[in-house]
Amino acid sequence: MTTQSARTPSDAKEKKVWDVAVIGGGAAGMMAAGVAAAAGASVVLLEKNPGLGKKLLITGGGRCNVTNAEFDTRVLLAKFNSRGKKTDQFLFSPFAKHGVEETLAFFNDRGMPTKIEANKRVFPESNSAQSVWDVLNTYIEEGRVKVIPGIKVLNIAQKDGHISYVELANQQRVLAHSYIFATGGKSRPETGSTGDGFDWLRVLGHEVKEPDASLVPLTLKDSWTKALAGVSLPSIALTMLQNNKKYGKRTGGMVFTHQGISGPAVLNSSNDVGELLKYGPVSLSLDLLPGIALDALDVQLRASFEEDSNKKVRNVVSKIIPASLADVVFEKLEMNGDMPCHTVNRAQRIALGHTIKGIEMNVHGLLGVEKAIVTSGGVVLTEIDFRSMRSKLIDNLFVVGDLLNIDRPSGGYSLQLCWTTGTVAGLSAAEAAKAHKTH
Ligand SMILES: Cc1cc2nc3c(=O)[nH]c(=O)nc-3n(C[C@H](O)[C@H](O)[C@H](O)COP(=O)(O)OP(=O)(O)OC[C@H]3O[C@@H](n4cnc5c(N)ncnc54)[C@H](O)[C@@H]3O)c2cc1C
Structure with missing residues (x-):
């Protein structure tokens, strides 16, 4: 012009x-x-x-x-x-x-x-x-x-x-x-x-x-997220990390896409993630249950495992978080989701709680201006x-x-x-x- x-x-x-x-x-x-x-x-x-x-x-x-x-x-x-x-x-x-x-x-x-x-x-x-x-x-x-x-x-x-x-x-x-x-x-x-x-x-x-x-979806290095494309999580928390140091947390909805993740919590962290990427790799810790503290989650898991002691642990965990994410949690823990709840020991249960409240994802980058919301x-x-x-x-x-x-x-x-x-x-x-x- x-x-x-x-x-x-x-x-x-x-x-x-x-x-x-x-x-x-x-x-x-x-x-x-x-x-x-x-x-x-x-x-x-x-x-x-x-x-x-x-x-x-x-x-x-x-x-x-x-x-x-x-x-x-x-x-x-x-x-x-x-x-x-x-x-x-x-x-x-x-x-x-x-x-x-x-x-x-x-x-x-x-x-x-x-x-x-x-x-x-x-x-x-x-x-x-x-x-x-x-x-x-x-x-x-x-x-x-x-x-x-x-x-x-x-x-x-x-x-x-x-x-x-x-x-x-x-x-x-x-x-x-x-x-x-x-x-x-x-x-x-x-x-x-x-x-x-x-x-x-x-x-x-x-x-x-x-x-x-300014507000853009993120691409991820983790191939496991691709199978989840379309899965929407209405209320999660994302903590940004670099060199094991935490750089802020965003809460809200998140959706897995073919290239990575999007949704309000992701978009609202994209500016900061973009800044951090200038200095080195960035990872995200995904808390699937931000409304419940780790201790309280352990109490809940213990009670659920006692109540459904003969059921498969995967099925019981899937009542608390989406089933597709439960599979990811067990894969990350290298734990057999088919084991009956009564065979889950304390260390495994605590590790489960930690993973539900902190799934690691590794940022590849930001989608370009053309995919930005703003x-x-x-x-x-x-x-x-x-x-x-x-x-x-x-x-x-x-x-x-x-x-x-x-x-x-x-x-x-x-x-x-x-x-x-x-x-x-x-x-x-x-x-x-x-x-x-x-x-
Ligand atoms: C996928 C997506 C989802 C979003 N969701 C939300 C949401 O839920 N809530 C929210 O608050 N914001 C949301 N936003 C942001 C919001 O849509 C924008 O901030 C808003 O639309 C900006 O409005 P605007 O009128 O300034 O510009 P635009 O909506 O971009 O409109 C500009 C118009 O100008 C026309 N135009 C451009 N050049 C010329 C030209 N040379 N001659 C004639 N016409 C021209 C264009 O064709 C266009 O129609 C979203 C954005 C995206 C991309």
Whole structure:
């Protein structure tokens, strides 16, 4: 992409001047377009895919973790950072205007009930990301947003710190008073997020940190994990280790994949694992029962073995942990799972407990940016006025969603950031257009 010096509007093939042009019809762009239209602006939404919200539809494994039910804004904002630095001073203002409560009200009031699951993750009651998409789509239809799908925005024309028009791949120009960039980051490019907005922002003079995988699945060296592909563990703990030293623990869900492991606990450890890998091999200790201490587990195993003394130890252990993992535990211990429980001695039982609470896995690496859930990187925060999401360099430009250099864990925080920044930008862009027209 290149920016071009502005030609006069009389050259333009498309003469209509919209109040607001939103580029990118993902979560943040759909929200921004709907809000701007609801505020009375004429809005055009430009999306290169044939349909809107392709990534939104695959969020949360197709269930869409729509936000995180943390209502204490300070606690919520502590989850966000920009390359390790706090972001409260930027995010407090937009979150005061549209935070978690407003997000829940937005979707609930539009006929999408929600439910709260572990770690305050909020999902639609329907368990379907389609419900979220439907609400947003109805919202933009009600606002009579003009959606132009299936055509890529190629160029941004700017003059003297002001965008004059954007040019589509079919050479059509789209003119507007305000422009909202909502083209997302670089993760999962097959959904349309190919980093175009980063290039435009750079050419417009913004500093953009190089995108880097932030929440990514891990690949493992251990071949035994391959047979478990698809096995999901809803509540485990993972401790990161290097040279026998512990480097933090993450709890939550985990799923075995063909290449290794994924799921919230894994994604949330990927940043740290990536850092540690720079210094040498990293291993993970998988605790299958983080809610029960080792001593208590031993008591439980002893009681179970006494109760089912003639049963095979494998069958009894499989009542406590998934059967496929029980096989792994016995293999690791080189213990015969077919032995009757009454023949298991104390040392074997204690070793069982230790292994259930600490299966070793060895990290091979991180899957690349293209497989990331979120990419870190983006426009530096000091160059955006977060009260409006307006660029401090380009007076009619607003920037939202994954284009911002903000890291956050898995848990609904990414989409909340889209709802918040999309809403604030939509309102501000509509207001700016109104002000421009009345002058
Ligand atoms: C597999 C997966 C699961 C996830 N699950 C969750 C979850 O459950 N909860 C959560 O909070 N977050 C989740 N995330 C993160 C979340 O999806 C993103 O943070 C969010 O979608 C970012 O929204 P966005 O609008 O900024 O960008 P995107 O959703 O990336 O949308 C950008 C849009 O811009 C369009 N575009 C790009 N370039 C152009 C161009 N040149 N011209 C026209 N259009 C263009 C793209 O086609 C795309 O539609 C998940 C991410 C992934 C990959």
